[in-house]
Amino acid sequence: MFLDEKTIEVRSGKGGNGLCSFRREKYVPLGGPDGGDGGKGGSVILRANEQYTTLLDMGNLHTYKAESGKDGGASRCTGASAEDLIVDVPCGTLIKDAEGRILADLTEPGQRWIAAKGGKGGLGNTHFVSAVIQGPEKTTRGGNGEKRELFLELKLVADIGLVGFPNAGKSSLVNKISSARPKVGDYPFTTLEPVLGIVSYAERTFVVADIPGLIEGASEGKGLGHEFLKHIERTNALLFVIDGFEADAYKKFQSLRRELKNFHPKLIEKPYVIALNKADLDIEKAAKIFKTKKEKIICTSALNGKGTKELVKALDALVPNKHKRKIGWESK
Ligand SMILES: Nc1nc2c(ncn2[C@@H]2O[C@H](COP(=O)(O)OP(=O)(O)OP(=O)(O)O)[C@@H](O)[C@H]2O)c(=O)[nH]1
Ligand SMILES: [Mg+2]
Numbered sequence: 001m002f003l004d005e006k007t008i009e010v011r012s013g014k015g016g017n018g019l020c021s022f023r024r025e026k027y028v029p030l031g032g033p034d035g036g037d038g039g040k041g042g043s044v045i046l047r048a049n050e051q052y053t054t055l056l057d058m059g060n061l062h063t064y065k066a067e068s069g070k071d072g073g074a075s076r077c078t079g080a081s082a083e084d085l086i087v088d089v090p091c092g093t094l095i096k097d098a099e100g101r102i103l104a105d106l107t108e109p110g111q112r113w114i115a116a117k118g119g120k121g122g123l124g125n126t127h128f129v130s131a132v133i134q135g136p137e138k139t140t141r142g143g144n145g146e147k148r149e150l151f152l153e154l155k156l157v158a159d160i161g162l163v164g165f166p167n168a169g170k171s172s173l174v175n176k177i178s179s180a181r182p183k184v185g186d187y188p189f190t191t192l193e194p195v196l197g198i199v200s201y202a203e204r205t206f207v208v209a210d211i212p213g214l215i216e217g218a219s220e221g222k223g224l225g226h227e228f229l230k231h232i233e234r235t236n237a238l239l240f241v242i243d244g245f246e247a248d249a250y251k252k253f254q255s256l257r258r259e260l261k262n263f264h265p266k267l268i269e270k271p272y273v274i275a276l277n278k279a280d281l282d283i284e285k286a287a288k289i290f291k292t293k294k295e296k297i298i299c300t301s302a303l304n305g306k307g308t309k310e311l312v313k314a315l316d317a318l319v320p321n322k323h324k325r326k327i328g329w330e331s332k
Contacts, residue, residue, distance in 0.1 A: 004054060004055060004153070004154045004155075004179075004196065004198065005055070005151070005152065005153050005154070006055045006058070006151075006152045007062075007149060007150070007151050007152070008061075008062060008063070008064060008087075008149070008150050008152060009062060009063045009064070009147065009148070009149050009150070010044040010063075010064050010065075010087070010115040010116040010146075010147070010148055010150060011044065011063065011064070011065040011066065011116060011145055011146070011147045012041055012042060012043050012044050012066050012116035012117055012118040012119065012145035012146050012147075013041030013042040013043075013065075013066040013067045013068035013069060013082045013118050013119065013145050014041045014068040014069070014118075014119045014142050014143070014144055014145045015038050015039070015040055015041045015068070015069045015118065015119035015120045015121040015122055015141075015142025015143040015144075016037075016038025016039040016040075016041075016068065016069035016070045016071040016072060016079035016080075016121050016122065016142045017038045017071045017072065017079075017122040017139065017140075017141045017142050018035060018036070018037050018038050018071075018072050018121070018122035018123040018124040018125070018127070018139035018140050018141070018142075019035035019036050019038075019071060019072035019073060019074065019124045019125070019139060020033075020035045020124070020125040020136075020137050020138070020139045021033070021034055021035040021036075021073075021074040021075075021124070021125065022034060022035075022135065023075075032126075032129070032134070032135070033124075033125040033126050033128075033129060033135060033136055034074055034075050034076050034124075034126060035072055035074065035076075035124030035125040035126055035139060036072030036073045036074070036075070036076050036077040036078045036079065036124045036126075037072045037078045037079065037121045037122065037123050037124045037127075038069050038070070038071050038072050038078075038079045038121035038122040038123075038124075038141075038142040039069030039070045039071075039072075039078060039079035039080045039081035039082065039121050040069045040081040040082065040118050040119070040120060040121050041066065041067070041068050041069045041081075041082055041118030041119040041120075041121075041142065041143070041145050042066030042067045042068070042069075042081075042082035042083050042084050042085055042118045043066060043084045043085070043114050043115075043116060043117050043118040044064050044065075044066050044084070044085045044087060044114075044115045044116040045084050045085065045086050045087065045112050045113065045114055045115065046087050046088075046089050046093075046095065046104070046106060046112065046113045046115050047086050047087065047088050047089070047106070047110065047111070047112045047113075048088075048089060048090070048091045048092075048093065048106035048107065048108060048109055048110060048111045048112075049088035049089065049090065049091070049109070050091050050109040051088075052088055052089065052090035052091070053090055053205075053325035053326070054090060054154065054198065054205070054325065055089070055090065055093070055152060055154050057088075057090060058087070058088070058089060064085055064087050064115075065085070066082060066083070066084060066085040066116070066118060066145070067082035067083065067085075068082055068119070068142070068145065069081050069082050069118070069119070069121050069142055070082075071122075071142075072121070072122070072124040072139075076124070076126060078121070079121060081118075081121070082118065084118070086112075087115070089106060089152060089154075090154055091106065091107060091108070091109055091111075092106070092107055092154055092155055093105075093106050093152050093153070093154050094106075094152070094153040094154070094155060095113065095115070095150055095151070095152055095153075096150070096151040096152075096153065097148070097149070097150065097151070098149050098151065100151070103150070115148070115150060116145065116146040116147065116148060117146055118145060119142050119143030119144050119145050120142065120143040121142055121143075122139060122140040122141045122142040122143075123139060123140045124139055125137060125138055125139050155196075157207065157234060158194075158196055158207045158208060158209030158231070158232075158234070158235050159206040159207050159208070159235060159236050159237070159318075159319045159323050160206065160207070160208045160209070160235055160236065160237050160238065160239050160315050160318065160319065161208075161209045161211060161231060161232030161235035161237075161238050161239070162174065162208060162209065162210050162211060162238075162239045162241055163211070163214060163232065163238050163239070163240050163241070163256055163260065164213060164214070164240060164241035164242060164243075164256065165213050165214060165215065165242075165243070165252055165256070166188030166189050166190075166212075166213030166215065167186070167187070167188050167190075167213065167243065168213065168241045168242055168243040168277060169241055169243065169277040169278060169302045170191065170210050170211075170213070170241045171183060171184045171190060171191050171195070171210050172184050172277075172302030172303070173241060173275060173277065173300065173302045173308070173311070174195065174197045174208060174210040175302070176302050176305060176308050177197070177199050177208070177308055177311065177312050178197025178198055178199045178208055179197050179198045179199075180195050180196060180197030180198070180208075180210065182195040182197075182210050188213060189212060189213060189223075191210055191211070191212045191213065192212055193212070194209050194210065194211045194212070194228055194231050195209070195210045196208070196209050196210075197209075197210065199312055199315065199316075201312050201313065201315075201316040202316065203326065204316075204321075204324035204325060204326060205324060205325045205326075206315070206316065206319040206323060206324050206325075208239070208315070209231055209232065209235065211228040211231055211232065212228055214229075214256060214259055216255055216259065217259075218259045218263070219259045219260075219261075219262035219263040220262070229259075229260070229263045229264070229267070232267065233264060233266075233267065235270070236270070236271070236318060236319055236320065236323065237270055237271045237272060237273070237315070237318035237319065238260075238267075238270050238271075238272040238273075239272065239273050239274075239275060239311075239315060240253060240256060240272055240273070240274045240275065241275050241277055242256075242274060242275065242276050242277065242286070243277060243278055244276035244277055244278050244279060244281070244283030244286045244287065244299065245278045245281040245282065245283055245286070246286070247285065247286070249276065249283075249286035249289070249290070250286065250289040250290055250293060250295075253274065253290075253295070271318050272318075273296075273298060273311065273314045273315055273318065274290065274295060274296065274297045274298065275297070275298050275299075275300045275307070275311055276290065276297045276298070276299050276300065277300050277301065277302060278301060278302075278303070279299040279300055279301040279306050279307060280301040280303045280304050280306065283299060287299060298310050298311050298314060
């Protein structure tokens with residue numbers, strides 16, 4: 001429901017045509033050429049707007065089309081130029097073409113980028129007078145507008161980072177609680193790159209990051225984890241996802257903590273929530289151990305949704321209010 005990527009089409013306006021016309025006035029027998037130039041076509045300009053927080057704020061429009069310039073008039077009248085169409089996007093929006101090449105990165109509030117340039121106005125016949133040709137009939141047509149498809153991507157910094165061993169159900173939980181749909185598979189390392197998802201709670205949203213599973217030794221570069229531990233350095237809090245059906249679930253949790261500490265001691269100082277996942281299976285044994293160790297857990301099942309509401313509430317409590325974004329553009 002909440003987009004952080006979006007495809008749009010932009011079309012700039014065509015330039016107005018130049019006019020061929022001659023002065024016709026009473027008592028002026030040989031009026032010269034007086035055809036005016038065409039007006040400029042409107043450009044489509046993307047602008048970073050700090051009021052926007054997600055691409056949803058842009059609304060549902062797919063095609064953004066600027067108007068064409070007006071044709072030139074008689075008596076050297078230049079046709080009206082069309083207004084540029086300004087399209088607001090959230091700050092931090094990356095703009096790519098259909099091949100994935102980066103065209104612009106709108107980070108600063110107010111920063112603009114011409115997505116489609118309006119066509120130039122055509123020239124009226126007044127421009128083509130020469131010593132030889134006194135009454136030219138030549139004009140030029142207005143330039144064509146541009147049309148292109150753009151892929152917008154908004155990079156969101158995650159508030160909560162998911163940490164767990166492969167197959168614990170991290171991606172399944174992210175599917176359940178957020179807008180993102182990371183791939184789920186019954187084999188380790190299904191997730192190869194971090195996936196960000198927006199979670200909404202109490203009219204506000206925050207961002208979770210599903211990262212590839214960690215394995216023992218991740219802090220020394222084993223598996224895929226090392227690279228991605230960097231991503232969770234910037235999050236406010238962590239969500240440990242533990243497969244509760246595994247007999248040594250608590251040991252797994254300890255081993256995850258150890259990896260984090262080895263990577264960066266600051267990581268284990270972050271506030272956290274533990275989701276003991278796969279609660280549709282028998283996870284009682286594991287749950288008891290966590291309780292005796294005085295670790296607060298939330299029993300979840302990404303399969304049937306048990307505990308996921310409670311999980312979202314607990315995560316929301318760990319995100320500072322100033323990081324949360326208001327849902328919807330109508331609330332601004
Ligand atoms: N029974 C049960 N199975 C689950 C649950 N959550 C996930 N699974 C299954 O566990 C397997 C792994 O799920 P993923 O969500 O891909 O796990 P992951 O932690 O993202 O795995 P990696 O990306 O490989 O690190 C899949 O077969 C899921 O269907 C759950 O709550 N209950
Ligand atoms: Mg995964």
